[in-house]
Amino acid sequence: MPLRSLSSSRSLAMRFTIRAVAVAMMAAPLGACGWWDDDPVYKTQATDPADLLYNQGLVFLKNQDYTKAAKRFDALDKQYPQTEWQQKAILMSAYANYSAGNYDDAITASQRYVTLYPKSPDAAYAAYLYANSQYKQIPDITRDQDRTVKALQAFQVVVTNWPKSEYADDARFKIQVTKDQLAGKEMDIGRYYQGQQNYVAAVNRYKIVVAQYQQTRQIEEALSRLAECYLALGLTSDAQTAAAILGHNYPDSQWYKDTYTLVKSNGLEPREDTESWLSRTFHSAISMD
Template sequence: MFFKHLKIGFLLALAAATLASCSNYQKILKSDDTAAKYNAADSLYQAGKYKKALKLMEQIVPAYRGKPQAERLMYIYANTFYNLEDYYLAGYQFERFATSYPQSDSVEVASYRSARSYYELSPRFSLDQEDTRLGLEKLQGFINNYPNSEYRIEANSLVNELRGKLEKKDYEIAMQYLNIAEYLNSYVPAIEAFENFIVDHPGSEYRKAVFYGRLEAGYKRAITGVPSELQERLLTAKGFYNSFDKYYKNDTSEYKTKADEILQEINARLVVEEEVEESTR
């Protein structure tokens, strides 16, 4: 019974302390005392109570511009957004901090977290990749500005991840153009998408598939197009095969087997075209 009363007493005391704390917070929140708000925001921030700290910071950030406390306030303000996973505002505020305080001891961390925030905004590969490209740009900028940073290895890893996402997105787009080429009544978009991929992603894991895809699209463009352009387009497709063979001559994958089959068909059709030309002379 004694311990039961002791437990109840402890809980009541805890509740009373919580109410007093909330009451004090509301009092500070409604006051005009910027110093009290700064101290309370700092304490709440250090205690990990970011939502409460943020409400106070939002009230005093304008008042502290140009003052000695502004540097720390702006840093913890940005980091509060980061800890709350509001990466749009975190990226913006960290970038703003780095611009405003380039000599700060925290500028490297701020620059990294700004870039990292844009990385966090990158969606899965099937969605629009504007934020992925921005994240890649910001991370690469950080690596260039801080080549010896302790965050360099992690930043490089994030760059590779975002590049992989863009590669997959661009590959899926090219393949989609190939798959709907008959519906579009044109293989040109597929060929252009494959060629852009080859230029933009020279070391990609999809490179072999892309070289083959361009060959397939080029060949199908030739045989489904107007007869008067068949020979020229077959020669273009043969050029695509030669590019594939240059890199994958000794390859044993299905892509190489299919590419060789297409080459045989191209050569056979070119022979027929030459015979037709001979007969009409």
């Protein structure tokens, strides 16, 4: 699966965490803090001071013990509801869980933060964490793509609601990646149907790529496969249209070269019927992008 490295996401997250740690270190000395989980004195109590829990969590973050950090922030969240401490705790819990690879817990925390504090300056970051937590769980194209859909929708929220935030550019890139993934799923199913000679079902899958995902790398193959299926169905005008659109937009593509050879072998030439569904849909989608 062609997922981009999350190094840029990690960089953004680390800048946020470093800022939070720096502020906390100025607020309270951490020299006395140690590995609390190994010392009964530092076991979480029902009435732990808020700053103690918070700073313990930050030290665990600094030592990259993200699971323990999340536990401290979760304790802070529960013990100090409807306070500024809770607001900080929820966001830091989301980050700690994300860093630990506990993506579902990160999703819960980040979604809760945006719901409770939509006007917070850190709401964009929480939404971005939510989207990345979905993104990190995208499976290969042979499996259900529910996570991919959720990641796409979540990144679109980031771009729509916080278009000038430092997370917007990465979100835009990952929108394209998720769309390519979803298009790849449609192509995978389409190829299966085509291999079974169920050309109508295959065409319907390839049409989805043309209509919804034509700015992905799957579009060239989709047009080529459409030409193949239309020829198999005896729909020569539609096959010529698919070949013509492919040749006009991707003249150097190997998919076009193969399609051109196929169309010529059937005594035809690529020729676009501008009134066809394929032509109108393709050009409509291009104009929208």
